[in-house]
Amino acid sequence: MSRPSLRQHLHARSLALLGALFAAIWLFVELAEEMSEGETQGFDQRLLLALRHPSDPASPLGPPWLETIIRDITALGGLTVLGFVTLAVAGLLWFQSRPRSAGILLLAIIGGQVFSHLSKALFDRPRPDLVPHGTLVTSASFPSGHSMMAAVVWLTLAAMVTRVQPDRTVRIYITALAIAVTLAVGFSRVWLGVHWPTDVLAGWAAGAAWALICRALAEVLDPLPALDPPR
Numbered sequence: 001m002s003r004p005s006l007r008q009h010l011h012a013r014s015l016a017l018l019g020a021l022f023a024a025i026w027l028f029v030e031l032a033e034e035m036s037e038g039e040t041q042g043f044d045q046r047l048l049l050a051l052r053h054p055s056d057p058a059s060p061l062g063p064p065w066l067e068t069i070i071r072d073i074t075a076l077g078g079l080t081v082l083g084f085v086t087l088a089v090a091g092l093l094w095f096q097s098r099p100r101s102a103g104i105l106l107l108a109i110i111g112g113q114v115f116s117h118l119s120k121a122l123f124d125r126p127r128p129d130l131v132p133h134g135t136l137v138t139s140a141s142f143p144s145g146h147s148m149m150a151a152v153v154w155l156t157l158a159a160m161v162t163r164v165q166p167d168r169t170v171r172i173y174i175t176a177l178a179i180a181v182t183l184a185v186g187f188s189r190v191w192l193g194v195h196w197p198t199d200v201l202a203g204w205a206a207g208a209a210w211a212l213i214c215r216a217l218a219e220v221l222d223p224l225p226a227l228d229p230p231r
Helices: 006-036 041-050 064-077 079-095 099-123 145-163 168-191 197-221
Strands: 056-060
Touching (some): 006 197, 041 197, 056 064, 064 079, 064 145, 064 168, 079 099, 079 145, 099 145, 099 197, 145 168, 145 197, 168 197
8 A cells, every 4th residue: 555645644634633623622612611600510629629638638649748749840830931941942943043933932822821811810710719729829710821821832832843853753752741741730730729620621721722723823824844744
């Protein structure tokens, strides 16, 4: 059987990305509707308490040193770390004579942050009050800003890097790392008791959708020589 043509490969990849985009948007809308109607409260409470000692809900599961690790992980979705990484990569793209990619990256992160703040103001969901918060929080709960921005930044960065990486195995590795960091940040928010699980799910969905849109925008505004289809 002959290998698929480059055009067929690109068409299949575009369809897969489009399907992932619609799935992410659908999940966010469904979660927002269910949350607004109070349908997610039972699920959220059960899962949040499952990460706490049954005899003492104020204490999260695991040894005391785990809390330090979890706080380090949650910082990977914070404004300071994400801002530094974004500016560093944007600068690298600029020095590589790819100003459009640098601009798209900055637009993705700034736009994602604006969307996160607007969504929180729109839904205005209170933070969990079942357990003590493991870190300081001041904004509304839905969607999780850390989870959303982790998805926006790390997935967009992975998309920018894999666009110029010809080795399929390396592309998969980079994408898997970005997904792992995004999932870890979201889990840390629930473990610390500062978000309901559906806040995190909605943040992941919105962030993934935003990253996919920015990837498509990069393909249109800053096209690169096509990579060979996988063997």
